[in-house]
Amino acid sequence: MSVVLNFKSHLSELFAQALREVAPDVAQTEVLIERPKIAAHGDYACNLAMQLAKPLRKSPRDIAQALIAALPASDAVAKVEIAGAGFINVFITTAAKQGVVCGVLQAGAGYGHVHIGAGRKVQVEFVSANPTGPLHVGHGRGAAVGDCLCNVLHAAGWNVTREFYYNDAGVQIDNLTLSVQLRCKGVTPDDPSWPEAGYRGDYIADVARSYMAKETVEADDQHTTGKGDVNDAEAIRHFAVAYLRREQDLDLRAFQVEFDVFSLESALYSDGKVEETVKQLIASGHTYEQDGALWLRTTAFGDDKDRVMRKTDGGYTYFVPDVAYHLDKWRRGFTRVINEQGADHHSTITRVRAGLQALDAGIPRGWPDYVLHQMVTVLKNGEEVKISKRAGSYVTLRDLIDEVGCDATRYFLAARHPDSQLVFDIDLAKSKSNDNPVYYIQYAHARISAVLAQWDGERQALLNADVSLLNSEYETALLQQLIDYPQVIETAATELAPHLIAFYLKDLAADFHSYYNASRFLVDDEATKLARLSLICAVAQVMRNGLALLGVNAPDKM
Numbered sequence: 001m002s003v004v005l006n007f008k009s010h011l012s013e014l015f016a017q018a019l020r021e022v023a024p025d026v027a028q029t030e031v032l033i034e035r036p037k038i039a040a041h042g043d044y045a046c047n048l049a050m051q052l053a054k055p056l057r058k059s060p061r062d063i064a065q066a067l068i069a070a071l072p073a074s075d076a077v078a079k080v081e082i083a084g085a086g087f088i089n090v091f092i093t094t095a096a097k098q099g100v101v102c103g104v105l106q107a108g109a110g111y112g113h114v115h116i117g118a119g120r121k122v123q124v125e126f127v128s129a130n131p132t133g134p135l136h137v138g139h140g141r142g143a144a145v146g147d148c149l150c151n152v153l154h155a156a157g158w159n160v161t162r163e164f165y166y167n168d169a170g171v172q173i174d175n176l177t178l179s180v181q182l183r184c185k186g187v188t189p190d191d192p193s194w195p196e197a198g199y200r201g202d203y204i205a206d207v208a209r210s211y212m213a214k215e216t217v218e219a220d221d222q223h224t225t226g227k228g229d230v231n232d233a234e235a236i237r238h239f240a241v242a243y244l245r246r247e248q249d250l251d252l253r254a255f256q257v258e259f260d261v262f263s264l265e266s267a268l269y270s271d272g273k274v275e276e277t278v279k280q281l282i283a284s285g286h287t288y289e290q291d292g293a294l295w296l297r298t299t300a301f302g303d304d305k306d307r308v309m310r311k312t313d314g315g316y317t318y319f320v321p322d323v324a325y326h327l328d329k330w331r332r333g334f335t336r337v338i339n340e341q342g343a344d345h346h347s348t349i350t351r352v353r354a355g356l357q358a359l360d361a362g363i364p365r366g367w368p369d370y371v372l373h374q375m376v377t378v379l380k381n382g383e384e385v386k387i388s389k390r391a392g393s394y395v396t397l398r399d400l401i402d403e404v405g406c407d408a409t410r411y412f413l414a415a416r417h418p419d420s421q422l423v424f425d426i427d428l429a430k431s432k433s434n435d436n437p438v439y440y441i442q443y444a445h446a447r448i449s450a451v452l453a454q455w456d457g458e459r460q461a462l463l464n465a466d467v468s469l470l471n472s473e474y475e476t477a478l479l480q481q482l483i484d485y486p487q488v489i490e491t492a493a494t495e496l497a498p499h500l501i502a503f504y505l506k507d508l509a510a511d512f513h514s515y516y517n518a519s520r521f522l523v524d525d526e527a528t529k530l531a532r533l534s535l536i537c538a539v540a541q542v543m544r545n546g547l548a549l550l551g552v553n554a555p556d557k558m
């Protein structure tokens with residue numbers, strides 16, 4: 001009997017074959033396979049007959065009967081029934097469910113991977129913090145969600161490019177430059193002359209000291225040395241941006257996040273891409289002059305009002321380089337782009353998409369996709385933590401990593417739906433209790449590792465185990481969890497919802513802990529022992545696979 005690793009895909013192919021035989025004219029109809037909410041309705045359900053009723057002008061039950069008759073034989077299918085108006089319920093054999101254990105052990109780190117991406121390119125832009133200070137916890141949430149999303153998309157068969165976009169131009173960079181320059185001159189934030197928009201964190205003093213000491217910093221593709229000249233604002237600007245880019249990169253490396261591409265807003269200007277985009281928008285006929293400013297008629301593309309592109313002083317508003325940047329993404333061949341950003345960017349989505357539509361460049365409506373995350377509140381000892389010694393006005397990502405470790409920080413920041421408010425409880429994240437989901441999941445893996453170490457047998461024996469002995473309620477629950485894992489990855493990738501992986505792992509750990517507390521593994525009966533060990537070994541493998549998607553370690557000892 002061949003092992004089925006993805007029952008949903010297997011059934012989809014069976015029904016697709018039946019469809020080609022029963023109704024070849026509508027053979028392109030998408031086959032949807034779902035898990036019924038009620039166990040008595042089978043393991044999977046298909047509504048294909050309901051979908052075909054109108055185009056075929058037949059009753060759904062008649063179509064369902066024909067599809068079942070044409071369904072290719074499969075060792076994995078125990079029976080198929082018609083329910084209600086024409087739903088098709090499928091029952092999987094017990095042997096096929098038990099066989100997933102060997103499938104997991106054989107597939108290893110690749111178990112759960114699906115192929116919905118089919119190798120197509122997708123670019124995910126995330127973090128994209130202004131290089132004006134250390135990364136705060138909001139950036140950390142963006143980093144965790146974005147990186148996990150990239151991992152999930154890769155596991156779903158997409159060719160993923162990770163990109164970081166630096167807003168290294170504009171008013172905030174001007175404020176940064178002035179703040180560092182004042183520090184170089186010995187002026188502190190306590191001085192009455194300190195500008196209201198100036199940056200006050202201790203890190204500004206660090207930048208100033210390094211610049212005055214003529215230190216050299218390397219950040220990505222930049223190599224800059226401080227001049228020590230307090231009056232050279234442009235040199236200070238270049239040095240400060242490079243210094244803080246390096247600091248942010250160090251924070252991200254400590255968070256185990258790396259990027260394939262770094263893009264600079266300043267390069268869009270220096271390379272002429274902003275000017276080119278503006279000229280293209282003017283040529284498309286969607287702009288007009290009014291009150292000394294250049295406007296884009298974004299209302300023609302769903303915006304609530306038209307937007308200024310070029311201000312009366314000749315400078316461009318901030319969404320214009322965003323349009324140029326996304327046009328560049330499109331030209332680089334990324335027909336799918338996902339931007340993971342803070343919810344405060346919500347207002348820019350409509351105008352960026354409108355600008356791209358106004359270019360008449362063949363970019364589809366609704367491109368790019370967005371995943372927006374809400375704010376993070378940090379609690380310690382039951383009270384909200386708002387500031388950092390280093391940053392002055394906010395809690396940094398490095399603060400969290402130093403306090404609770406990388407694993408807990410990544411899990412907690414990625415484990416909720418991005419659109420929900422997140423409370424990061426430092427005390428909970430540090431606790432060694434079942435209330436801490438990171439500890440709970442990692443402890444499950446460590447427990448399995450301890451049992452397997454105590455057994456100290458050959459892995460080949462587990463591959464040859466008699467899995468037909470796995471029939472207790474605890475074992476059945478764990479088998480179903482293993483079966484569900486590929487579908488969790490597919491759903492997480494389709495819905496851009498990496499937090500579903502965290503939900504799944506917590507449920508998997510709960511089912512394992514229940515099994516552990518109710519069962520013995522190193523029993524005298526050799527066949528039973530090997531069957532149970534093979535199951536928990538497969539559970540450990542899936543835990544490692546899922547934790548890897550979240551960027552969290554799976555320890556053998558705790």
